[in-house]
Amino acid sequence: MKQVAWDSVGLNFWKLGRDTAKPSSDTLDWYTENVTETNSVLIIGGTTVDLINAMEVVGAKVSVVDFSSRICNELRDYVSAQTKIINQDVVNDFKNWGETYDLICSDTLINRFDQDEANRFQENLYNILKDNGKMKSTVKIGMYPMDHELIQFAKNNEISIDFWDEDSNTMDYSKAKPILENALIPHGNINKEDLIAWYGNRCKEKRFYENDLRLLFNSWSSVSIIRDYNDRVKVEVQK
Ligand SMILES: C[S@@+](CC[C@H](N)C(=O)[O-])C[C@H]1O[C@@H](n2cnc3c(N)ncnc32)[C@H](O)[C@@H]1O
Known part of the structure; x- marks a missing residue:
């Protein structure tokens, strides 16, 4: 996957x-x-x-x-x-x-x-x-800048933070798919569409x-x- x-x-x-x-x-x-x-x-x-x-x-x-x-x-x-x-x-x-x-x-x-x-x-x-x-x-x-961005965006917009599990320090970007675009940090010159597909399919990652x-x-x-x-x-x- x-x-x-x-x-x-x-x-x-x-x-x-x-x-x-x-x-x-x-x-x-x-x-x-x-x-x-x-x-x-x-x-x-x-x-x-x-x-x-x-x-x-x-x-x-x-x-x-x-x-x-x-x-x-x-x-x-x-x-x-x-x-x-x-x-x-x-x-x-x-x-x-x-x-x-x-x-x-x-x-x-x-x-x-x-x-x-x-x-x-x-x-x-x-x-x-x-x-x-x-x-x-x-x-x-530790955490990526993108993790902080997503959590902050979810807090500011009263969205549930189900993509971050604090007990296991695990991020699941696939659960953050609907808000990825709003918190996207540039990665050099990789285009936005490819970046969203990359994040959206990375699944669970421990920090x-x-x-x-x-x-x-x-x-x-x-x-x-x-x-x-x-x-x-x-x-x-x-x-
Ligand atoms: C090594 S990591 C991170 C990027 C790295 N810092 C760099 O210099 O490009 C990314 C690479 O590992 C590959 N990769 C990630 N998980 C893998 C796995 N379970 N088995 C084989 N290759 C994997 C990805 O396809 C990608 O090419």
């Missing part, structure tokens, strides 16, 4: 979207640190083109997995012919495609999941990592804090969490 959201923006997310939605050059250095030509690296998310290209430059064996067929198709023009593109969901209906990796990277992805999806993501990744393999991911901490991430990966052998930009963290965990 969530892939419908990403099919509606495709690689325009990378071409026209906000720069802050992409990894900075410092963050790219962190992802590629200590990666060598002998390493197999999986990148989750075809919109993270700069990271895919940075791993290609290092010479690693690169695979990309994405549940959006549009993104998989569009990506072919921007990556090396040696880079493998896999069209698959890493959370739901997950089927191991028979490869294991030294490193799995994803950029601001975990904050697109609700708690159940984050749990499945963590388990699935564990199964496709080699022994001592690592997972690196940046995670946006994570550092403790949620420590709990999520508490069965892994090591967990390191450090700040990235001013609104996210770099999470590095080892199997």
Whole structure:
């Protein structure tokens, strides 16, 4: 279901979207640190083109997995012919495609999941990592400006705030469909129609804090969490 959201923006997310939605050059250095030509690296998310290209430059064996067929198709023009593109969901209906990796990277992805999806993501990744393999991911901490806008708009207009669950810190944009247009914040130059389709199909997303991430990966052998930009963290965990 969530892939419908990403099919509606495709690689325009990378071409026209906000720069802050992409990894900075410092963050790219962190992802590629200590990666060598002998390493197999999986990148989750075809919109993270700069990271895919940075791993290609290092010479690693690169695979990309994405549940959006549009993104998989569009990506072919921007990556090396040696880079493998896999069209698959890493959370739901997950089927191991028979490869294991030294490193799995994803950029601001975990904050697109609700708690159940984050749990499945963590388990699935564990199964496709080699022994001592690592997972690196940046995670946006806390609520998005759009969340605040929607809540404020609903309050000002006496609309029920059924799209935000305070107990689980979970947002459901699909429930806010009727008011999305009124609280829409620009995302670079992505057009309004595509943005509304993107938000309206993103469904449930938990807003994570550092403790949620420590709990999520508490069965892994090591967990390191450090700040990235001013609104996210770099999470590095080892199997
Ligand atoms: C990595 S995230 C966030 C954007 C990122 N910060 C960037 O640099 O583009 C978005 C990407 O992950 C993909 N994606 C999201 N959930 C996924 C899932 N469950 N399985 C596979 N791909 C997924 C989306 O289709 C999209 O290409």
